[in-house]
Amino acid sequence: MSDEQTRLAELRDRIDSLDKQIMDLISARAQCAQEVAHVKMASRPDEDVFFYRPEREAQVLRRIKAENPGPLSGEEMARLFREIMSACLALEKPMHIAFLGPEGTFTQAAALKHFGHSVISVPLPAIDDVFREVESGAAQYGVVPVENSTEGMINHTLDMFIGSPLKICGEVQLRIHHHLLAAKHTDDKAITRIYSHQQSFAQCRQWLDAHWHGVERVAVSSNAEAARRAADEPGTAAIAGDMAAELYGLRKLAATIEDRPDNTTRFLIVGREEVGPSGHDKSSILVSMRNKPGALYELLEPFHRHGLSLTRLETRPSPSGTWAYVFYIDFEAHVEDPQVQAVLAEIENEAVELKRLGSYPIGVL
Numbered sequence: 094m095s096d097e098q099t100r101l102a103e104l105r106d107r108i109d110s111l112d113k114q115i116m117d118l119i120s121a122r123a124q125c126a127q128e129v130a131h132v133k134m135a136s137r138p139d140e141d142v143f144f145y146r147p148e149r150e151a152q153v154l155r156r157i158k159a160e161n162p163g164p165l166s167g168e169e170m171a172r173l174f175r176e177i178m179s180a181c182l183a184l185e186k187p188m189h190i191a192f193l194g195p196e197g198t199f200t201q202a203a204a205l206k207h208f209g210h211s212v213i214s215v216p217l218p219a220i221d222d223v224f225r226e227v228e229s230g231a232a233q234y235g236v237v238p239v240e241n242s243t244e245g246m247i248n249h250t251l252d253m254f255i256g257s258p259l260k261i262c263g264e265v266q267l268r269i270h271h272h273l274l275a276a277k278h279t280d281d282k283a284i285t286r287i288y289s290h291q292q293s294f295a296q297c298r299q300w301l302d303a304h305w306h307g308v309e310r311v312a313v314s315s316n317a318e319a320a321r322r323a324a325d326e327p328g329t330a331a332i333a334g335d336m337a338a339e340l341y342g343l344r345k346l347a348a349t350i351e352d353r354p355d356n357t358t359r360f361l362i363v364g365r366e367e368v369g370p371s372g373h374d375k376s377s378i379l380v381s382m383r384n385k386p387g388a389l390y391e392l393l394e395p396f397h398r399h400g401l402s403l404t405r406l407e408t409r410p411s412p413s414g415t416w417a418y419v420f421y422i423d424f425e426a427h428v429e430d431p432q433v434q435a436v437l438a439e440i441e442n443e444a445v446e447l448k449r450l451g452s453y454p455i456g457v458l
Contacts, residue, residue, distance in 0.1 A: 119177060126181035144185055145233070147263045147362070148371035150178060151454030155373070158457070171458055179209020191215045191223045191232035197317035197337035199269060203360040204236040206458060207265040218314070220249050224257050227363055234262060234364045241269070242357045243296045246407050250361065251421050254379060255412060260451035261377050263362035265458065271297050271316075271351045273305075274343035275323055275330040281346060286311055288319035289332035297332055300350045359456075368453045374427040375404065377450040380420045380440060381411055388443075389420075395439045396424060399432040427452040 094102070133142045157174050158167035165173075182188070190208055193200040194216025204214055215232055217223050223235040237253075240246045254261075271293055275284065287305065291312040294301070301310070313319050316333035317340070323331035324341040331343070338345065382388040396403055405423035426433045428449060441447045 122177065123181045123184060126178075127184055130185045143233075143366055144182060145188060146369075148369045148374075148454055151263075151371040151373070151457050153178070154457040168458070175206075175458060176209045176211070179211040182209075183211035188212045188234065189215055189232040191217050191226040191235040193220055193223055193237055193315075194218060195315060195317045195321075197320060197333070197340040198315050199267060199334055199336075199358060200236055200238055200360060202334065202336050203238075203265050203267045203358070206267060207236065207263065207360075207362060208234075220253060224253050224259060224363065227259055227365065228257065230365070234362050235259075236265075236360050236362055238358055239361045240359045240405075241292060241296070242355060243351075243353050244292055248409065251407060251409055254421075254448075254450055255409075255419060257363075259363045259365060260367060261361050261453050262364040262366065262368050262451060263453045264375065264456045265360050265362070266357050266456050267360065269296070269351060269356045269358050270334060270349045271332050271356075272334065272338060272345045273330055273347040273350055274320060274333055274338050274341075275346050277342065277344050279323075279327065279330070283328050284330045285309060286326075286329045287332065288313050288322045288329060290314070290316050290319065293319075293332045296356055297350050297352060299352045300347075304347070304350075362453070368451065370427040370429055370452070371454040373455050374452050375423055375425055375455050376428050376433065376452040377421070377423050378437070379446075379448040379450060380422065380444050381413070381417070381446040382420065382444055384417065391443050392420060392440060395436040399436050401426055401432060401436060425455070 130144050133144065154171045154174065157171050161167045161170040188208065190204050190212045192198070192204045192214055196216050201214055201216065204212070215226065217226060220237050223237050226232045227235040237250050238247050239250045273287070275281070286309045287301070288311050293316055294310055294312060313322065316331070317337045319331035320333040320337035320341045320343055323329050324343060330346060331337075332350070337343070380392060382392055393403070402425045403422060404425060405421070407421040409419045409421060411417035411419045428434070428437070429452070437447065437449070
């Protein structure tokens with residue numbers, strides 16, 4: 094054997110040995126996770142026990158990123174551990190995660206990014222349906238889009254929180270890469286129609302005007318639906334992501350056609366349980382103020398005085414009356430923090446209604 098072959102054989106033997114050690118350690122971790130579940134069930138035999146703890150998971154992933162020695166990036170190492178934790182959690186009972194479907198949407202990609210691939214993802218046709226599925230207990234959690242860096246807030250999601258008892262349990266941000274897709278047998282020059290969701294058309298408007306000006310654009314319920322149509326209908330294309338392209342066997346006519354390279358969508362995880370502090374949290378509230386001069390100042394001033402950082406302020410029409418409004422507010426801190434309790438107590442004295450939507454870990458991945 095040459096020196097190169099000898100060295101490669103040694104390295105491969107070492108990789109095999111390391112793989113065995115990794116497998117043994119993952120198995121030991123899985124057994125430990127099973128023991129945690131058994132302890133929880135034994136101490137609460139008459140309760141519906143939640144094995145998934147968002148705050149604990151966020152703490153673990155942050156520690157992995159901080160202690161990662163390389164050469165893999167902290168983000169990549171955390172993704173690997175995300176899948177290990179997902180598989181360990183599924184040993185007891187795989188979670189059902191409702192998402193805005195159909196299969197192949199960016200919302201499904203966000204759900205799998207947050208929960209890992211060992212969950213059972215349940216596609217539903219509308220945001221309302223996702224909320225109802227979780228409220229009924231048929232799904233443990235739901236994933237819905239709430240804002241896009243290009244097109245702003247998704248108002249339907251905000252409005253659902255006005256009447257829903259669900260809590261926000263987490264968030265996940267997903268870089269959105271749009272591709273122009275077509276069936277493998279489609280002649281590029283014969284394309285007369287492009288399907289996509291209206292938000293995707295808006296996020297790719299300049300590129301489409303420059304490269305496919307004059308081609309009919311037809312808005313459909315989702316990018317996955319657009320991909321399905323492009324796979325079935327001759328002379329058509331779709332704007333969608335990698336998951337939809339793979340699901341429907343489409344080829345890319347053009348990749349990453351979004352107008353802004355930082356195009357990102359934020360998704361919320363909704364559930365029935367309160368989430369404890371993780372050490373790096375965000376809280377969301379809905380507030381309805383009395384219609385009087387200075388009402389907005391009275392709402393915001395306590396946040397400034399107590400040193401709380403607002404990350405989002407949105408206004409939505411109130412269902413209670415004409416020209417009445419509800420404020421949707423995100424801020425960095427957990428509701429159990431003393432300064433947050435002081436701020437909310439002041440607001441409650443002045444507000445018509447204050448609804449706590451939940452505190453949850455700031456997205457790690």
